[in-house]
Amino acid sequence: MDIVGRPSRLTARERASRSARGGGSRSAPAPLLAPALVAVAFLVLPLIALIIRAPWARLGPVLSGSDATQALQLSLLTASAATAISLVIGVPLAWILARGSFPGQRLLRALVTLPLVLPPVVGGVALLLAFGRDGLVGRYLDSWFGLTIPFTPLAVVMAETFVAMPFLIITVEGALRSADQGFEEAAATLGATRMTVFRRVTVPMIAPSLGAGAVLCWARALGEFGATITFAGSFPGRTETMPISVYYALETDPDAAIALSLVLLLVSVVVLVSLRDRWLRGGSVP
């Protein structure tokens, strides 16, 4: 038996790469390679099918069909409204979760992040039970103010906020936790009240995370389906958002469904690109 193993052949490129990185061979072990390729195929094939099957020639007319435009408009509008509401009420909550110290804080954090893992349909049912005509709060809104929320554009915004706001909260909370509080101390010694510190120091310094959280929240709101259809229904022009429109169009007008899906895919790509520094850098998330 040979003491030295039989030589294989190293290409010049492999030689250069190994001498640059050191540490011997880094090629993937064969048993990992095949499953990894299956995973890639599984993730990419559907997207390719979508692009291939898209009615590229009729894309304009299909998308300008009144239902599609309406759905797109409604989706953009409600997702933006949900993001705005999340910023107004979610950022203060993120601050309190990150900086406060009070009994039940951990429980509160768990509750706040629950919608992240909760099936959206359950969220929709819960919203109905709270704000429906017979709901916990809804019955008073109805009898005192004549305000009915379910199956209105407002319900769409509420469903989207319920599902998407946690994305903003956890992103901002993480940023607030890791932010250097020395700057806030410095601001205090310079005479800034706590609100001034928040406005002029804290928020500007976590701006990148705030932006990322808002984009993430908006993207999640845009794609919301389960909670929306449960709590707001699907009235074209009023509560039928893009994802719901895609779902119905698939039965009646597949070309339109594909075209709408393409639009949503495009939006996702844009979101991903805008978040690339945070999510696509590879390795650890900052």
Add this chain to the structure above:
Amino acid sequence: MTHEGSDGLFVDAEVRRGTFTLSVAFAAAPGQVVGVLGPNGAGKSTLLSALAGLTPVATGRIVLDGQVIDDAGTGAFVEAARRPVGFVFQNYRLFPHLSVAENVAFSPRARGRGRRAAKSAADRWLDRLGLTGLADRKPGDLSGGQAQRVALARALAGDPALLLLDEPLSALDARTRLDVQIELRRHLSEFTGPCLLVTHDPLEALVLADRVLVLEEGRIVQEGTPAQAARRPATEYVARLVGLNLYAGRADGPAVELSGGGAFVIPDHGQQGEVLVAVRPSAVVVSSQRPQASSARNTWPAQIAGLTLLADRVRLDLEGQPSALVDVTPAAVAELSLSPGSQVWLTVKATDLEVYTRGPGQRG
């Protein structure tokens, strides 16, 4: 010295942080620069933090210009944002998202001045500190020395009655440090309120401070002029800072019995009981043979434990009764063929031994 009702800073308080307790009582007059020296963990930063209102005192009180700003007895507490205190932090903590001018205008603006008034106040300080050309830069684009000046301008622009500087030069490299030090001295001399300057560099304290306060383990161990501290260190730490050998002992007439072992004979020192004896490393003579005995000299054997080259001389670490640090020339090292383990004789003239008791304020 100031008393509680007059202008200046008056502190008599305990500050707790976890298991650490800082216990201090001192006063600082208007215009006085007090250097706060001490090893890491001595409580220097805790002291500044309490004065700035970032940590409340646990007992006692802090009075600034006759006004109580913190009193654990009555519960009175002025929040950090409402104290007329300027704080220059160790790493400056300049707001990275604001320009130099906006950083300097931050305090006037936060203290309620209008945008234009704040800007003109900032401009004045930028001008005074020679920063006008940098007004539009972001802190990330400044050199260490520039950032230090901006931090000082930002602290002063709030028109403080008390100025606190936490190791203002430690973030600078050795070369810029000297220039900035000279400049800082000029600016500090123009400041009319009391100023506390934390440092662990004794030279910095000597150059910048009118008075020094040495903290060790949360207590003031020495207080006085820098010259006093340099001549008569109260503790081992201060002695090391100023480069002296220090021995605690008991005087009985001319004989001083050292508590760490060994004895000196020092005629006419005029002290009795517990004393400290300080001696310069360069005042001790090293010889390889036992020198002639003399009443004006103290002689004892010692063994070399280590040698360190310091610029133009060699510092010997000697073990004996007592142990000592001694400076000799490199030539002497060669002539006497000194090396670790060598047995030598040490001689010091009685007149080079400074004998004193722990003065007032020199607790420990």
